[in-house]
Amino acid sequence: MDNEKNYKKLSAIGGGNIAIGVIVLITGIVSGIMMIVNGGRILKAKRDMMF
Secondary structure, X not given: OHHHHHHHHHHHHXXXXXXXXXXXXXXXXXXXXXXXXXXXXXXXXXXXXXX
């Protein structure tokens, strides 16, 4: 009886962990892309500056 409860709990926990992992992965990829784009904009703006 306890084994069935534990099996169901582990299944739910495993699914939740996979969902959280996917969210973290997507957030990391989006953050990286935004940093690359903003870095490119800064470098482009730096070329246009005159001192």
